[in-house]
Amino acid sequence: MNETVTLLTIFVLSVFVGIEVIAKVSSTLHTPLMSGANAIHGVILLGAIIATGSSDGALPVTLGVVAIVLAAVNMVGGFVVTDRMLQMFTRKKPAAKREDVA
Template sequence: MDEGVVWLTIFILSVFVGIEVISKVSSTLHTPLMSGANAIHGVILLGAIIVTGSTDNGLALSIGLVAIVLAAVNMVGGFLVTDRMLQMFVRKKPAVRAAGDGADS
């Protein structure tokens, strides 16, 4: 069997397994899971940088560059979304009124 077919089969099966696993997660666990996923994406980004830096092939270099950009965007976007979700649970401080602002009238 061709090695490319084996890798494609593994990739397609992992996509289906990932969709099934993620769709079963309750909404209360999304923020902790996103934080963990962001840490994993940091490792993926580091790996993509190391692998891309050690190649001399032009095609591998361009694919590595795309991988680096996508991993960086995914990681930063994930941290921004996680931060925004956590801000929903922060209590807002009551506004302090200044003297003479007309609220006493």
């Protein structure tokens, strides 16, 4: 029971710290920071997999699976947004003129 309270306290405090850190980032820096955050999301996903694999009860496994799904969606979404951002900066190739052969 004491370990559960400690882990819950760490989780709640990390949520508050995360909200404060993200809220302080200006909007012009937010998108470039997402590409760096994708690596962090990968670490979170790995941690969720390890924590779920080492748990025994039904509730921790269920919460772990939910954490894995949410972390995977968050990581893939970050890569999609980063890819769209990088496409904005690539030059489009001019369309080749098509010659009709008769």
